[in-house]
Amino acid sequence: MPRTALRICPLCEATCGLTLTIEGTRVTAARGDRDDVFSKGFICPKGAAFGALDADPDRLRTPLVRENGELREASWEEAFDAVARGLRPVVERYGADALGVVLGNPNVHTMAGALYPTVLLGAVRTRSLFTASTVDQMPKHVSSGLLFGDANAIPVPDLDHTDHLLLIGANPLESNGSLCTAPDFPGKLKALKARGGRLTVVDPRRTRTAKLADRHLAIRPGADALLLAAMTTVLFEEGLVDLGDLAPHVDGLPELREAIKDFTPEAVAGACDVDADTIRTLARELAAAPTAAVYARIGSCTVPHGTLASWLVDVLNTLTGNLDRPGGALFPQAATDRTPRPAGPGRGFSLGRWHSRVRRLPEAKGELPLSALAEEIDTATPEGEPLRALIVIAANPVLSAPDGNRLDKALGSLDFMVSVDPYLNETSRHAHVVLPPPPPAQSPHHDFAFNTLAVRNQVRYTRPAVPLEPGRMAETGILARLILAASGMHGADPDAVDTMVIDQTLGKAVQDPHSPVHGRDPHELAAQLTGADGPERRLDLMLRLGPYGDGFGARPDGLTLARLLENPHGIDLGPLRPRLPQPLKTPSGKVELLPAPLAADLPRLRKALRERPTGLVLVGRRHLRSNNSWLHNVPALTGGTNRCTLHLHPEDAERLGVRDGEPVRIKGAGGEVTAPAEVTDAIRPGVVSLPHGWGHDRPGTRQAHAGREPGVNVNQLLDGTLLDPLSGNAVLNGIPVRVSPAGAPAALAPEN
Numbered sequence: 145m146p147r148t149a150l151r152i153c154p155l156c157e158a159t160c161g162l163t164l165t166i167e168g169t170r171v172t173a174a175r176g177d178r179d180d181v182f183s184k185g186f187i188c189p190k191g192a193a194f195g196a197l198d199a200d201p202d203r204l205r206t207p208l209v210r211e212n213g214e215l216r217e218a219s220w221e222e223a224f225d226a227v228a229r230g231l232r233p234v235v236e237r238y239g240a241d242a243l244g245v246v247l248g249n250p251n252v253h254t255m256a257g258a259l260y261p262t263v264l265l266g267a268v269r270t271r272s273l274f275t276a277s278t279v280d281q282m283p284k285h286v287s288s289g290l291l292f293g294d295a296n297a298i299p300v301p302d303l304d305h306t307d308h309l310l311l312i313g314a315n316p317l318e319s320n321g322s323l324c325t326a327p328d329f330p331g332k333l334k335a336l337k338a339r340g341g342r343l344t345v346v347d348p349r350r351t352r353t354a355k356l357a358d359r360h361l362a363i364r365p366g367a368d369a370l371l372l373a374a375m376t377t378v379l380f381e382e383g384l385v386d387l388g389d390l391a392p393h394v395d396g397l398p399e400l401r402e403a404i405k406d407f408t409p410e411a412v413a414g415a416c417d418v419d420a421d422t423i424r425t426l427a428r429e430l431a432a433a434p435t436a437a438v439y440a441r442i443g444s445c446t447v448p449h450g451t452l453a454s455w456l457v458d459v460l461n462t463l464t465g466n467l468d469r470p471g472g473a474l475f476p477q478a479a480t481d482r483t484p485r486p487a488g489p490g491r492g493f494s495l496g497r498w499h500s501r502v503r504r505l506p507e508a509k510g511e512l513p514l515s516a517l518a519e520e521i522d523t524a525t526p527e528g529e530p531l532r533a534l535i536v537i538a539a540n541p542v543l544s545a546p547d548g549n550r551l552d553k554a555l556g557s558l559d560f561m562v563s564v565d566p567y568l569n570e571t572s573r574h575a576h577v578v579l580p581p582p583p584p585a586q587s588p589h590h591d592f593a594f595n596t597l598a599v600r601n602q603v604r605y606t607r608p609a610v611p612l613e614p615g616r617m618a619e620t621g622i623l624a625r626l627i628l629a630a631s632g633m634h635g636a637d638p639d640a641v642d643t644m645v646i647d648q649t650l651g652k653a654v655q656d657p658h659s660p661v662h663g664r665d666p667h668e669l670a671a672q673l674t675g676a677d678g679p680e681r682r683l684d685l686m687l688r689l690g691p692y693g694d695g696f697g698a699r700p701d702g703l704t705l706a707r708l709l710e711n712p713h714g715i716d717l718g719p720l721r722p723r724l725p726q727p728l729k730t731p732s733g734k735v736e737l738l739p740a741p742l743a744a745d746l747p748r749l750r751k752a753l754r755e756r757p758t759g760l761v762l763v764g765r766r767h768l769r770s771n772n773s774w775l776h777n778v779p780a781l782t783g784g785t786n787r788c789t790l791h792l793h794p795e796d797a798e799r800l801g802v803r804d805g806e807p808v809r810i811k812g813a814g815g816e817v818t819a820p821a822e823v824t825d826a827i828r829p830g831v832v833s834l835p836h837g838w839g840h841d842r843p844g845t846r847q848a849h850a851g852r853e854p855g856v857n858v859n860q861l862l863d864g865t866l867l868d869p870l871s872g873n874a875v876l877n878g879i880p881v882r883v884s885p886a887g888a889p890a891a892l893a894p895e896n
C-alpha cells in the first residue's frame with residue numbers, strides 16, 4: 145500500500161512543502177503539500193522530479209577510497225581511517241592553513257550543512273575557507289555588514305504587501321527566488337499586479353520575469369551600481385528623500401549626498417544605456433509609491449561593482465522610508481535566530497582581517513575568494529605553504545568557479561582530498577575518499593538559512609520520509625565523524641560533537657543576562673532537550689532559546705521541537721514586522737549610510753562612467769528545470785529548452801555570420817568553448833548568454849545521463865582575475881568575449 149510523507153524540498157530557496165508518495169522505500173510521486181503553512185501546495189518541475197532524483201542509479205551507495213590511483217568501494221570504517229590518515233599529517237606538518245575547506249551551495253539546503261561546517265572550522269582552525277558565496281551573494285553580505293553591522297542582516301522585499309517592486313538582475317520565474325525565500329514567487333508577482341502594484345525589471349535579457357513587468361529596462365551588463373547611484377542622486381536633488389520613522393536610526397545622510405552627487409542620470413545614461421528621463425522616472429515612482437521595495441540578485445552581485453550595487457539597493461530602500469516597513473524591505477525573524485539582544489552599538493563588520501597567500505586578496509566574512517582556490521593550491525610563494533589537502537562538502541567548483549581546467553589540474557596535485565558528495569563528478573573524481581550522503585528522502589530537513597530570508601516568518605521541520613537504507617550513514621553523522629577525523633579525535637563517539645555544541649551553547653546562554661535561561665543550571669537544561677538524535681536535540685535547543693522559543697519553561701507556550709512535530713505542515717509566525725533598531729550592530733548603533741570602504745570604492749565606479757564595451761559581453765542564465773551543476777543527470781529535467789546554447793541577438797548573429805543551431809566558438813580570457821547558437825531577440829544586442837553548470841564531459845565521472853549531453857563549462861571563459869574587490873566575489877556577468885562561427889577558419893571568421 146502506498147503511503148505519504150511530508151518533505152520540504154531542498155532543491156531551491158523557495159523551500160516548498162512536498163507530499164511524497166512512497167511505495168516500500170521508494171518515492172513514486174511528489175506533489176505540493178496544500179496544507180503547508182508557507183508554500184500552500186506550490187511545486188515546480190524540480191520538486192515534482194524529487195522521486196527520480198532520489199532514486200538516481202548513479203548516486204553513490206558506499207564510500208569510495210583511492211587505492212593505487214583508482215577509487216574503489218569501501219566500508220565507512222575504512223573510509224574514515226583513510227580520512228584521518230590523509231588529513232592529520234598535512235595539518236601536523238604544514239599547519240592548519242594548508243588544509244582548505246570548500247563548502248558548496250547544497251550546504252544551505254541540508255541540516256548537516258547548517259549544523260556541522262562551523263564546528264569543523266572551529267575544530268581545525270584553518271583560515272583557508274572557500275565557499276559558493278564568493279561566486280554568488282558575498283557582495284550583499286559585505287554591504288549588509290557595513291550598513292547594518294551584521295553580514296547576515298539582509299532585508300527581504302515584502303512581496304505579499306508591497307505596492308511597487310523594482311527587481312534587478314534576478315529571474316525568479318526560472319530561479320524561484322534567491323535571498324528572498326518565497327514559494328510561488330511567480331504567483332506573488334502576479335498578485336502584486338492584480339492588486340494594482342507596479343513591477344519594473346532591470347535585466348539585459350527579456351526574461352520570463354521581465355515579460356510580466358510593467359516596465360523592462362534592458363540595461364548594459366555591469367552598470368546597475370551606476371543606475372542605482374543616479375536614482376539616489378535624483379531623490380536628493382528633487383527633495384524626495386523621506387526617511388519616515390527611520391530618521392532616528394540613520395547616520396550619514398549629508399555625507400552620502402555629497403559623495404554621489406556627480407552620478408546624475410545624465411552622467412550615467414551612456415554607460416547604462418538607459419536614458420536619463422527614465423532613470424528620473426524610476427526614482428520618482430519609487431519615492432511616490434505608498435510602499436516599495438528594491439530587490440536585486442545574481443545579476444547585480446556577480447559584477448565588478450557588486451558590493452556598491454548591493455549597498456545602493458538598501459540605500460534606496462532607506463531613503464524612501466521603505467526599509468523595515470511593511471510593504472518595503474524588512475528583516476525576517478527566524479525561529480532558530482539567536483535571542484534578540486537589546487538595541488545598541490555593536491562591534492560592526494571588518495574586512496580584510498587576513499589575506500590570501502598568492503594574490504593577497506582580503507578575506508570577507510571569514511572567506512577567501514573561490515576564484516583564488518586554484519592558485520592557492522598550485523602556486524608556491526615565500527609567504528607560506530600552499531594548500532596540500534582539501535575537504536570539499538557539497539561543491540563542484542570545477543564547474544561552478546572560474547577556470548575549471550586550472551582547478552581540475554590543481555585538485556589532481558593535492559596530497560589528500562575528501563569529498564562529501566552523492567555523485568562522482570567533475571570535482572569529486574579527484575578525491576582520495578568520497579563520502580556519499582543518503583538521498584534526500586532519507587534525510588531530515590529544516591531550513592536554518594532560508595527562514596532568515598523568508599517573506600513570511602514560519603517554521604517547519606520534516607523527519608526522514610523513509611528510513612536509512614542498510615549501509616547508509618546520515619550526512620550529519622558523516623560530518624560529525626569528519627570533524628573528529630580532521631581534528632585528531634578519529635574514533636571518538638560522533639555524538640560527542642553534538643553534546644559539545646549543546647554544552648557550549650547552554651554554558652554561554654546561562655551566563656547571558658538577556659537569555660531566558662540566565663542563571664539556570666546548564667545540565668538541567670540539557671536534560672530537558674528532546675529529539676531522536678544529536679541534530680534534533682540541537683534543533684530543539686535553538687528553537688527553545690530562539691525568539692519564539694519556550695525558553696525552557698520561561699514562556700510555556702513557546703516553540704519546542706515537540707510542538708513543531710505536532711504541526712507537520714509547519715507553524716506560521718506571521719508577516720514580516722519592523723524590527724529596527726534591534727538588528728543593527730554597527731559601532732554607531734545606526735544604519736551607517738556611507739561606510740568608509742564603500743566611499744573608498746566610489747572612484748572606481750566613477751571611472752566606469754566613461755566605459756563603453758566595444759565588443760560582446762556575456763551574461764549567464766538559469767532554467768527552471770536545472771540547478772547549478774548537479775541536476776543534469778535526471779532525464780525528466782533535461783532536454784527541451786533546458787540546453788547549453790549561446791543566446792545571441794539577431795543583429796549580432798547577422799553581423800558575425802552565425803546561424804541558429806550552428807556551433808559558435810566563444811573565447812574569453814580563460815579559454816574557449818564551442819556551443820550551438822540560439823538566435824533570439826530576448827537578449828539585447830551586444831550581449832550573449834550561456835548557462836552555467838554544464839561541461840559534463842570529463843573522464844572518471846559517474847553521471848551517465850549528464851555525460852550524454854554534456855554542454856560546455858561557461859566558467860572556462862574566465863581566468864579568475866575579475867573580482868569585485870571589496871567582497872572577492874567573482875565577476876561572472878558582463879565578461880568580455882569574442883564569438884565566431886565554429887565552422888569558419890579562425891583567420892577568416894569575423895569576430896565581434
Ligand SMILES: Nc1nc2c(c(=O)[nH]1)N[C@H]1C(S)=C(S)[C@@H](COP(=O)(O)OP(=O)(O)OC[C@H]3O[C@@H](n4cnc5c(=O)[nH]c(N)nc54)[C@H](O)[C@@H]3O)O[C@H]1N2
Pocket residue numbers: 247248249250254276279280442537538539540541543544545564565566567569581619764765771772773774835836837858859876
Ligand atoms: N558562470 C556562472 N557560474 C556560477 C553561477 C552563475 O550564475 N554563473 N552561479 C553561482 C552560484 S549562485 C552558485 S550558488 C554556485 C554553485 O556552485 P556549487 O556550490 O559548486 O554547487 P553545485 O554546482 O550545485 O554543486 C553542488 C554539489 O553538491 C552535491 N550535492 C547535492 N546534494 C547534496 C547533499 O545533500 N549533500 C552533499 N554533501 N552534497 C550534495 C552535488 O552532487 C554537487 O557536487 O555556482 C556559481 N557559479
Ligand SMILES: Nc1nc2c(c(=O)[nH]1)N[C@H]1C(S)=C(S)[C@@H](COP(=O)(O)OP(=O)(O)OC[C@H]3O[C@@H](n4cnc5c(=O)[nH]c(N)nc54)[C@H](O)[C@@H]3O)O[C@H]1N2
Pocket residue numbers: 156157249280312313314315316318319320321322346347348349351363364365366367368441442443444447763764765766767768769770771772877878
Ligand atoms: N532553476 C534554477 N533555480 C535556481 C538555480 C538554478 O541553477 N536553477 N540556482 C539557485 C541559486 S544557487 C541562486 S544564487 C539563485 C539565483 O537566482 P536569480 O538571481 O534569480 O538568478 P538568475 O535566474 O540567474 O537571474 C539573474 C538575471 O540577471 C541577469 N543579469 C546578468 N547580468 C546582469 C547585469 O549586469 N545587470 C542586471 N540588471 N541583470 C543582469 C541575467 O540575464 C538573469 O536573468 O537561483 C537559485 N535557483
Ligand code: SF4
Pocket residue numbers: 153154155156157158159160186187188189190191192320327328
Ligand atoms: S520551487 Fe524550489 S523548493 Fe519549490 S518545488 Fe521547485 S525546486 Fe523545490
Ligand SMILES: [Mo]
Pocket residue numbers: 249276280
Ligand atoms: Mo547561488
